Amino acid sequence: MSERRDGSILAADIGNISTRVILIDLVDGRYRLLARGETRSTGGFPSGDVNLGIQRACEQITEATGRKLVAPDGRILTPERADRSGVDQFVVTTSTGQTLRTVIIGLVPELSIASAIRATAGTYVQVVEQISLADARSEEDELNAIIHSRPDLIFIVGGVEAGADSPVMRLARLARTACNLLKGGRVPLVLYAGNSDLVDDIHDIFQGVTTVLVAENVRPTLDEEHLENAARQLARAFDERQDQRGAGFKQVGDMSRVGILPTAQSYNLIAGYLGQALEEDVLLVDIGSAVSTLSASVGGHVATVIRPDIGLGHSASLLHELTGDAAVARWLPFVPAHNQIRHYALNKALRPSTTPESIKGLFLEHGLLRAGIRALMDTARPLWAGRADMPADEPLPAFKRIIAAGSALTRTGNPGFNALLLLDSIQPTGVTELEADSFGILAVMGALAQVNPTAAVQLLDGMNLDRLGTAFSLSGKPTPERPAMRVKIRLESGGEAISHEVPGGHLWIYPLATGQRATVEVSVRGRGLQIGNKGRVKVQVEGGSAGLIFDARGRALPVAAEVRHRASQLPLWISEVTGDTPILIDPLWLVEGGEEGHVDTTPPPPSRRRKKAEAAQAVADKAAKAAKPARRGRRGKAEAAETPAEIEMPTDDELSLDDLRG
């Protein structure tokens, strides 16, 4: 796409919980982040219009900068006016909404279909059906499979350039028949990315049936793979489907030159860019409410995993189903009650934007988070293995940079705590730069790169991420409480070198602030210990909001198996990275499970048999009862209105419904 040298750019990302908008403009010839706004997303109840959230976030930017961004009709003002109101470009991404249910039709599973699946990385695609020449089903069964999978998109691939055409056309005609039979309902879009000789024929057979998008052949030869163009068309299909969802997506998409693009595409793009630019292995992890994404550049190859069943809000219950109790319980410093973890996950899914308020709630939330990231990593590792010749059971690649996104990982209110969650979940080894995308900048990068690549690159290079600091992580099994790491820090600003020994099983933070630089030398103390496959490292590093983090806990992380030990271990680790007093765990929590909530004082309900007997008795007594006044009226009502003892009802003068009525 040709680049336009626009000035101001407004970029919005609509998430399931939050809508974030950033204003970017040229300052001294470079693109800079000028202001940001964030508000609750408004696609759901009660307003059902995502545009409202964008307008509210823009109001915050207007308050901060004085620049008017929204016209009276609710549209973003474009282009920028002489009075500096409006912007030259508006781009928008989203991670909301259903995944694009996709049927992939191709010739050979190992060739064109495999390429098609790889092209879907970066878009919220759920492959619901695959049909190929290797399919043993009858044509009738294949047709029914397409129709009953309720696709949003039929993605047709196959045929090398100038190759045979009749097998592709036979499968395309099958897709056409399915589309015809779905008329009157939701007819899927078609994306064709096969033999380019057939493009006209494909257009002809779907004429008047459905919209056809065309991309470059994903497998022009047996050895070549071209995914980028198909990925863009998949994003366009996602945009088209979003338009049909209502909730104001069409209006918002119409304001952007490139429509609404999937947020995940940004992570894929950035992992690739950073991997190439830095020539290092890079990992990006975004734990969202409904969908989570993990993109990694390993050995120069990018792999992205998108999981709509991993999330800490809308998908919390699915996440718990996926990981089970044990994966969460191993992070709890208390004995959970029967179903306590499940109840937590279910309640979080019912109220996805809420935040833990109690100590137990915090550990449950972060237990789910750590289990979720672990599940994401487990999905991603085989992809890295395939690309970088790394067996799946080997230690992680030595990621030089890890970037966290999503409020669960970036909004604890303490950068040290944010860093700890990353270290616990990903368990990197060696020397790793940790960053957090607190402003939601990464989410919009994919869209920004399409309209203005220069702005995207300059924004990424411009320190717009929250630099948490540098982590030095030990591999091996250090002896608890015995020296494991010897640290020497020489500040660039001068002064005496700082020396410190970190005992095994502990973390230590040196508060090197953002912008400060130092030379750090770390040597291991103890048999079998390493740091980045060495016994000693000496590196120049820069500080961050958390500082320099020395993690002498070892790998794999020795989380205590016994709850009694976790009750001291987990609060201690938090305290060591935050500087706060350790959270106190009630000793009673270690012996019996107790669920949070109001204590239910209701006596155990009577058995069904007894109740049936009582009901039968009631029928027998019906005549006698009929003679008496029914137990309704004032007495019955007074009984029913009785409030549980632990709740004091507000008075009518205070918190009553009359108050609500105004």
Added chain:
Amino acid sequence: MYYPEQRYLMDSTTIRREQSLPQDAIGEVEVIEGSSVNLRDIVARGVIPSRYVFVEAARQLRLKPGESLSDFLQVAVGQSVSAEVLLAEKRGKQVRAPFDGILAAVEDGHLIMQVEPEQIVVEAGVDGTVVQLVSGRGAIIETYGGLAQGVWGNGRRTIGALKSEPADGLEMIEGGDLDIGTRGSIVVTKRPLYETGIDHAEYIGLGGIIAPAMDADLIPRALRSKLAIMLTEGFGPLTMSPLMWKLLDAANGRNALLEARQPDRWSAARPEVILNPVRSSNRAVRANPNTTLNVGSVVRLTRPPHAGEVARVTDLPKMPVLLENGLRVPCAQVEFPNGESRPVPLANIEVYGR
């Protein structure tokens, strides 16, 4: 300016609800914009696609190149046919319907028959006015009445009179308490729901239950039940929010529609109970989706240790507040009816619709 989560709890308001065919259905709308509808009126009618079967008609009729199968059809595409009905004929060669179904399409020499699909109708669900059509899917209907939204439902719907539980619990309602007129009632209980409660409610012929919470183990049982079951707070040992109880208890005896929708993470629709308006009630207040949180706002808290409790906002600190669990998040200072005051995360606050 903070726009808090909203969960409506209003004794008289205007309500707009979309009633549409399920996503996989194919159908049409049967009402027009501006028309009045009763709750049992059909808004849309459609079918869920069933299996398609190829009938090799061209081969059976021995069509020659250039001959079109359509020229020999004896029934129209889209027509319902019974088994053995003549579908196509050419000089004495016949193709008959293999089963009861619909001739769905003629493609590439095949007749494509569809097994008789499942019919679906969508009812208005409320008495009201059609204010907007949803093309090919359904309509948005406006009505007014009381409205209380819950958090979970078992996917059922019922219409009946609300009945507050006796002081000793839902299980103590006796069959004799319900005469013919009140059979099918929707019972409101402020205690967590147990399996015995569902068993008993089914046994005595209730139509629905509104409860604050239940154990997650009960989900399969609740989903199997023919009762409409709505939870107002969630899962676990939670009691009903006092204002929820107060509204529903005050509506004892009023007819209500309990729409116990299952949560759908892709949909904005919520489980809810719509109370028939009282004749003498004041004019309905329209809910305000732009309600902001202010000092003085009356709010419901949604997370333990104060889940379901009602409080009043006394301050909105500009800086994040450190909680006892170590998180530092934006909070409101709230005061409880007993005078206690504490910070509560903004994310854990709901308002009622105005």
